[in-house]
Amino acid sequence: MSASPEESLVQQWTSEQARLRQQLVEEDTEDWQKSPGFSGLERVGGVDLSFIKGDDVNACAQLVVLSYPDLELLYENSQMVTLTAPYVAGFLAFRETPFLIEALQQLERDKPELLPQVVFVDGNGIFHYREFGLACHLGVLSGLPCVGVAKNLLQVQGVYKSEEHQSQIAALQKGGDSFPLTATSGKVLGKALRSSDKSSKPVYVSVGHKISLDAAVRLTHSCCRYRVPEPIRQEMVQ
DNA sequence: GCGACAG
DNA sequence: ATCTTGTCGC
Numbered sequence: 001m002s003a004s005p006e007e008s009l010v011q012q013w014t015s016e017q018a019r020l021r022q023q024l025v026e027e028d029t030e031d032w033q034k035s036p037g038f039s040g041l042e043r044v045g046g047v048d049l050s051f052i053k054g055d056d057v058n059a060c061a062q063l064v065v066l067s068y069p070d071l072e073l074l075y076e077n078s079q080m081v082t083l084t085a086p087y088v089a090g091f092l093a094f095r096e097t098p099f100l101i102e103a104l105q106q107l108e109r110d111k112p113e114l115l116p117q118v119v120f121v122d123g124n125g126i127f128h129y130r131e132f133g134l135a136c137h138l139g140v141l142s143g144l145p146c147v148g149v150a151k152n153l154l155q156v157q158g159v160y161k162s163e164e165h166q167s168q169i170a171a172l173q174k175g176g177d178s179f180p181l182t183a184t185s186g187k188v189l190g191k192a193l194r195s196s197d198k199s200s201k202p203v204y205v206s207v208g209h210k211i212s213l214d215a216a217v218r219l220t221h222s223c224c225r226y227r228v229p230e231p232i233r234q235e236m237v238q
Numbered sequence: 239g240c241g242a243c244a245g
Numbered sequence: 246a247t248c249t250t251g252t253c254g255c
Contacts (some may be wrong), residue, residue, distance in 0.1 A: 133244070156244095
């Protein structure tokens with residue numbers, strides 16, 4: 001029996017994820033990450049692809065860099081791109097990463113002094129079927145610390161939208177409150193974070209690369225004026 | 239068979 | 246991801 005093109009693509013992608021995963025670093029590697037107020041952190045980045053109506057082939061790849069802690073715009077780059085890979089849940093990175101890497105390389109070439117010290121990614125990191133989501137993929141390929149922030153819950157490894165999950169959300173009282181997303185294995189894969197006082201719907205934060213979950217959650221909260229962290233929200237707004 | 243499925 | 250304006254509440 002021969003596999004369909006889709007099946008063999010997914011097989012290929014699965015082994016590529018496993019290969020890259022060996023290079024993943026799930027701990028703090030930078031001095032600023034260990035400081036309570038993140039002193040030494042001056043630039044935070046955000047990446048995203050946005051689409052229009054009935055078109056899932058053409059998209060706008062965006063990279064912004066903001067100052068920290070003021071969150072003022074230091075750099076912005078938007079580029080129309082043509083996607084080739086299909087969207088398959090669990091393999092988002094293969095669709096989006098090439099264009100995000102391209103944007104980061106362009107920045108490194110043109111204004112290396114503006115390279116971000118950490119990148120917020122619209123999607124999951126470790127909180128993923130095979131613990132290697134978009135934020136991990138981009139982190140390993142770029143070598144930059146990355147944080148995954150998803151706006152919707154991915155039901156994975158025993159984490160479900162159960163009534164218990166809903167009541168845990170209801171118990172998040174103020175911005176900064178969070179609860180762990182624990183796999184059946186017992187490993188904490190991420191945290192649901194109430195990112196601001198005003199929004200009752202949490203965001204789902206997980207380690208991308210070269211940062212601890214604790215630092216990732218604290219940093220995400222400190223970059224939120226609204227529900228979505230500013231480095232990612234900037235793009236959606238513009 | 240049915241539901242779930244980051245973006 | 247996107248389709249979609251106003252509206253209600255603080």
